[in-house]
Amino acid sequence: MPTVPSQTRKELAGGVAYAFGGQHFDAPADLDIQTAAEAATVPLSVILQVTKRCNFDCSFCSEIMQKPDPTLDQLDTIRQNLAGVGRVFLSGGEPLMRKDFSEIVDIYHPHHIVAVPTNATHGLDHARNIAGKIAYANIGLEGPRGTTNRVRGNYDLVMPGVRALQAAGIPLALSAVVYRSTLNALPFTVQIADVLDAGKVKFIMPLKKGNAEKLPDHEFISHEEADDAFARLKALRAEHQWSPALRLTKWTPENEGHMICIEPDGKAQAWPVYDAPDLFEYLGNVLEEPINAIWQRYRFKVNHFSKYLGRSIHTVNQGV
Template sequence: MPFDERPFLVFWELTRACLLRCAHCRAVAQLERHPGELSTDEGRRLIDALVDLGRPRVILTGGDPLMRPDFFDLVDYAVRQGLSVSVTPSVTPKVTEDVIRKAKAAGIARWAVSLDGATADVHDGFRGVPGTFDRALRLLGWLKAYGLPAQVNTTVTRRNVHQLEAIAERIADYDIVLWSVFFLVPTGRARMEEMLDARETEAVFARLYALDQTMPYAIKTTEAHHYRRYVLQQKARELGRPASTLSFQAFAQRKRAGQGAVDDGIGRAPDGLRDGAGVVFISHIGDVFPSGFLPVKAGNVREAPLGEIYRRSPVFRALRNPDGFGGKCGVCDFRHICGGSRARAYAVSGDMLAAEPTCAYIPPAWTRRIAEQKAGGAR
C-alpha cells in the first residue's frame, strides 16, 4: 500500500487532560483540559477531512478522550461518515459499564486497555493511581461481556520486562483481538534509563515470537518496527527460504500453520508502516506530527488541510524515504519493511533519520561499508 497520498492510521489526541499520572506518559497529561483544544465544530471538519483522505482507520487518544464531554458526539459523527473508530481511554472511574454499553451501541470498532503489569504493584506503579490494575481487569470483563473488540496495550520497560509472559497469560481469558506491545520511546515523562538496549530488545523479540505461537490473540509491536525483521528471519529459517522472499504482513495475519487469517477487527498493518509513512498524529490543538512519539511538527490543521500537510510536508516526505535514513538503517536489507523507530532515533540522537538505536541486526551492506572505510583509512 503506497503511503505517499494517504495514511493508513490517524491518531487524534482529543485532549491532554487525564486523571492518571503515568510515569511514561508521552503527552505529559494534565488534570485540566487545554483552552485551545479543537472545538466540536473543528473536530467535525477534521473528520470530514479524513473522509476526503480515503477513510483511514482512526484512533481517538489522549490524555483521556473521555475527559471531553463531546466524546460520543464526535464518535457518532465519525461513524456516520463511514470511519472505523477505535479508542484508547484511560482506565479511570469515568469508564463505567454504562459507558461500555454506549460505546458498543455507538459502533466503536475497538477499545484499547492499558495493562503494564501482571500484578497490581507493577501496573499501579506505572499509572500512579492505586486500584487502576483491578479497574483494568474489570473493564476487560465488561468488553468481553458486551462483545466490544478489545486490545491490550503494554509498554515494555526495565521495570516490567520480567512480567511479559505473566501479562500474556493474564489477558488470555478475555477474548481480546490484539496485544500491542509498546517499546518505550524516551519522550514526555518517559526516561532514557527505562528503555531497553539492543540486546535486551532482541531477547524480548524472541519471547514475543514464542508467545505468538501459543496465545489465542494476535501480537504486534509498536515503535519496534525491527520486530518485523526478526519475524521474517525466523520464518526464513523455518521454511529454508531467503527472508527477502517473504512478507511480514502475510505472517502477521496467520497465527499457526494450518489456521486461517486472524481477523483483529480493523485489519493488520501493511509492511513498511511507521511514523510519517502511513501514520499521522493530530494533537489536541491541531498540530500535525508523524506520530505522538515524534515531536517534529509538520503543520496545523487550523492553518492548512490535513491532506496537504501529509502529502507535501518535508518532514513526512523525508520519513517516507528509507534510502535516506542514516547509519545502518539507510543500507539495511529490511529498510523498506522496517525502517526502525524514527521517534526513538530522534529521542536518542536528535535526528529523526538516524539509525534505530535498539536494533541488534548488522546489515551485510553496513559491514562492507565499515570494512571499506577501514581499508581506505589504512592506505
C-alpha cells in the same frame, strides 16, 4: 446488546485492506511499500487527541503539556478535513474522560474505522453508547496488578471498565510499555489478553519525553534485548496456545516519524522524529486544511506504510 462492527474487512486504496478481526491493516506480501506510499493521497491511520487530560500519571507518559479540549464543532471540522483516512484513533490524554465522548464517536464512525486507546477507567460511563461503533478499544495494561500499579495507574480501576467494554461487545486489544523491570511480567500480560479474548497485544518501547525523562537509564532495554524478549514470548505463545496476536515496536530509523498525531488544537505532527524538539515535526493544521495537503509535505510516507502494514515491527498474527 449492541453489535460490534459486522464487516470482517474493509478494502482501502492501493491493495490495502483493514482486517477487523485481526485489528490490523493487510496487504499482499508482494506489495511494494514505496510504490504504495508514494501513490497514496492520505495516511492509513491518524491519532486524534480529543483531550490532553488524564486521571493517571503514567511513568512513561509524553503528554504532559496541557491544551484546551476541542469543541464538537471543531472536531467535526477536523473530521471533514480527514476525508479518506482509513482509521482514526480517538485518543488523549484519556479520551473517555470527556462526558461527550459518545457524541465524538458519532461524528467519526460513519466516515472512518474508529479505535480508542484508553485506560478504561471510564468504560462504565460510555461502553453502551459506543458499542457497535468502534472497531476496538486498546487498553493500556502492563500486566499483573503490582506491575500496572507501579508503571501506569490503578489496576483495580482499570478492570471494571475493561469488563464493561467487554460486556458491551466491544473488541479489545492490550498495549504495554516495556521496561527492563517489566520483562518478567510480559507473559502475564499476554495471558490476561488471552483471558479477555483480546485480538492483540502491542508492546512498545518508551521514549525519553515527558515523564519518561525521569526514568533511570537502566529501564530502557536495547534492541537486542527487545528481540530476545519477543522471541521468548513467541515461543510461550505457541506452548500455551495463547490466541492474541503480538506486536513489538522498536524505535529504529525505519519507524521514525511513522505516526501522524493531531493535537487538540488541530496541529498535525509527525512522531517520533528523533532529532526534533519534543520528538514532534510540525506538518500543518487540520482545522485549516485537508489531510491530503498535509500528506504531501509529510516526509515519512514509506515509514508510515511499513509500520502499519507490519513490515518494520515484530509481528505474530492470530492463528500463527
